Amino acid sequence: MLKQLRFKNWRSLRDVTIDLSPLTVFIGANSSGKTNIIDGIKFMRDVKLRGLMPLVAEFGYQAIQSREPLDNGIVEFEFLFDSFFDDGGDVSDLLRLKFDEANFPFEYASGLEEGGLQFEAVGAFEELPSRFNPEGELRKQSIATDVNDDTDSFRRRISRWVDVNDELISRYQHRMQFINELFLPTRRLAGREGGSLYLIEPDGRNTLLILEYLKEAYPDVFKKLNEDVQWLLGHVSQVETYRNLNTRDIELLINEGIQKRAPTVSVGTLRAIGILAGLHGLDIPRPRPPRMAYQRSSDFTPEFDVQTPGLVVIEEPDTALNPGVLRKFVELLRGYVENPDGTRPRQIIMTTHNPTFLNYFQPDEVRVVERGEDGYTTVNRVPEFIKENWLDEHTLGDMWLTNLFGGTNF
C-alpha cells in the first residue's frame, strides 16, 4: 500500500506530507490543490512509464515547480510504500528535480530506501545533494554503475536493489489506475484504435478494450464485474461487448430487465461501468518488466501476482451517480479495500465535492485540502473535536457544510 506522500515545491504543494489510508477521500474547495495531489502521484507513475525528460518537456517547469519555491527550489516527491517483501521494511521512493534557466531539469536524483538500506539509483547529470547523498558528491560506487565490485556484500546489496526496484516499477507501471473527472467511456470504439488492455486511460477511452479483453481472456473476472454492475445499478442485467468484424467496431451492449438491449445508456451508467472496469483491470496478470542481464533466468517470474496491492485513483467518482446508489458504491469499493478473502487487494484514493457521498466514509479516511492566503496547499485530517462533539447528532457531510474543519468555498 502507498502509505505516505511527501511533496516539496510541486505546484501548490510547497511542503506537504499526506498520510494515506486504504480508502482515502480528499475534500476541498475548488482550486484548493486536490488535483495537484492526484497529478503528483500520476507524475511519479508517468516518470516510470515514459521517462522523466519527455514528461518535463511536455509540462514545462512552470507546471511543475511552485511559483515561489522553498529553499533551493528543488522539486521533491517522496512516496512511502508498505513493505514489499515479508523480510523487508517500508520502501521510500524519492525523486528530486532541479531546474536550470532553460527550464529543464539539469540535475535530478532518484533513490530508494528499504529496511534501513539506502539505494541511490542512477545518478544525476551533475552533482545534486539528496537525503541519500547529502554532500552532493556524485557517488563513485553507485549501485548501478560499479559492476567491478565483486564483494559478497555488494552483490547482496545489488540483488536486493534489483528486487526492490523491480517491484517498485511494477507497482507504478502495472498496479496504478487513474480515472479523472472527465472520465466518460464511449459505447462504440473503432476496432483499429489501440490502447492498454488493463491500464485504463484517465478519460476512459479504452474502457471497451479492457472489457472485451476481460470477457475473452478472463471470463471469471468479467463475470464478477457483471455481478458488481448488477448489484450496483439494479437496472442493468448484463454488460457485454460485441465486435463487428465488417466495420471493425467494438460496441458496448447493456441489457436491461430480461435481456432487453438498452437503446441508450446514461452517463452515470457508463461511468460506473468504466470505473468498475478499472478496478477489475487490476485482476489481469501482466508481465514483469525485463530483469537485469546478470540475473539468473530462474529469477524470472512470468506473470505478475495480482494479489499485490493495486492503487485506483478516482476523481469525483460520484459524478452523475444517483444519491440512492452512493451507499452501495462505497460499500463496493470498501469490499475491494477490506478484501476479506485476501485475493484482490486494492487501495483507493478519491476526491469529491459531494457531502452525501462523504457521509459513507469514516472521518479517518478523509483528508481536508485547503489553499491558504499565501496560495499554497495544506492537507489535514478531520479534527478530533468533530468526531467527539458532533458526529453523534450530525453526519460528516453535514459537518463539512458547517465549515468547522474547512474544505469549502464559502
Added chain:
Amino acid sequence: MSGKIYLIVEDETDADAVRALLKRKGFSVSVVPIRAPGKTGGVSRVSSQIDKLITDTKKRLSANDCLVVLCDADVHTDPQQTHQKKIAAACKKHKVKYIPAHDSVESWFLADSGVCEWLGKKPKNWDEQAKPKEELDRWLKDNKKSRYESGGRQQVIQRLKGDGDIHSPSLRAALKHLDSAPCVRPSPT
C-alpha cells in the same frame, strides 16, 4: 498581516452580506463563515449549539483571527427573544463579540442607498419594521421581476454601497463592533 473573521451564522448567506459590507467600507479582512449544522430552524439552530460552536471554532483561530457571532434578532417574530438571550449569554461567557441584526440582515440592505436607488426607493431605517426580507422580496418582484431567494439576493449584494449605517442603528453598531475587532484592518490604499 490581517487575520480572518470567523463568523458564526445561521447560514452562509449572512456571511456574504458582511463580506460585501466590509469590502464597501474599505476593510481588508477575510470572512470565514461557520454555519450551524442541521437543516431546520434558524436562530434556534444556532442557539441550541452555540456553546459547542464557539468552543470548536476557537480551535481554528490563529493569532490574528477573531470570532464573531451574527444572528437575525427576529424581534418581531420572537418577542420573548429566548434564543437571542441564550446566544448573548454564551457570547458573554466565552468573551466573543455578538452582532444581532435588529430583525434580519435584510434590514441593512433596505437602508443602503445603492440597493434603494437600483430598486427606485428611498433608503431609510428598517430596523423597527417587521419582515424586511419579505419587503425586499416584494420590491424585487415589483421592480425587477426577480425574487430574493432566486437570483435577487446576489444582485442586491452586488449593488450595496455600504452606507446603510447612516440610517440603520443596528448596522452602525455592528460595524462599530467589527471596526474595533483586532483582525480587521483598513485596506491599503
